[in-house]
Amino acid sequence: MGSKEVKDKIKRGFQKIWFILWKDNSLKGWIFSLIFLFVFIQFIFFPFMNLITGTTLPLAIVESCSMHHEGNFFSDFNSWFNSHTSKYENINITKEEFEQFSLRKGFSKGDIILLIKADAEKIKIGDIIAFTSGTKGTPVIHRIISIKEVDGEKIFSTIGDNNAGQLMPGNNYAGIDEREIKSDQFVGKAVIRIVPKIGWIKLIFFEALRPESERGFCKEN
Secondary structure, eight states, X not given: OOHHHHHHHHHHHHHHHHXXXXXXXXXXXXXXXXXXXXXXXXXXXXXXXXXXXXXXXXXXXXXXXTXXXXXXXXXXXXXXXXXXXXXXXXXXXXXXXXXTSTTTTOOOTTOEEEEEOOOTTTOOTTOEEEEEETTEEEEEEEEEEEEEEETTXXXXXXXXTTOSSOOOTTTSSTTOOOSSEEGGGEEEEEEEEEESSTTHHHXXXXXXXXXXXXXXXXOOO
């Protein structure tokens, strides 16, 4: 078989695969397309995202209302902050300071957030980090409100924009304490909300398993 025949055979093979994946509306075509998408996402897309973002969780679906602002993306920052003024006065964060924070209008349950590697030396107050804590399997995504140094190691403290107080053992979630977070608990730093609400496609299947107080759409506390 000559080189031309080999090239023609390869070309016909690709054309056949392309037809099955994207143009064949039969059951076989749908099955092959789903398998292809799964393999592409699992073994190409996510490893590539892990590489360029430097984190094992580059895309996170927000599973709680702890960072929710009334009105979500279109929220009125001034009115939101005015209703939370006392909380931030207690932790010495002014309205003017908060206005300079990233994602100052928060995000909501079901939103998809892009995370990058969180460098403890570059993280600052106002940044939003995802971190592991206690027995809760899903990382917590909250805003840093203070940073201190103990024995040469930086210790971070966070709070949810929509939470009245910090998570701590015996208070909100057993086993979670966001008053003293170490850099080895970092999963990533939130940089942008990619798509609002689309994560509900996944969340809807787990809503019945959540505590009743955590089900449904978000409201401002």
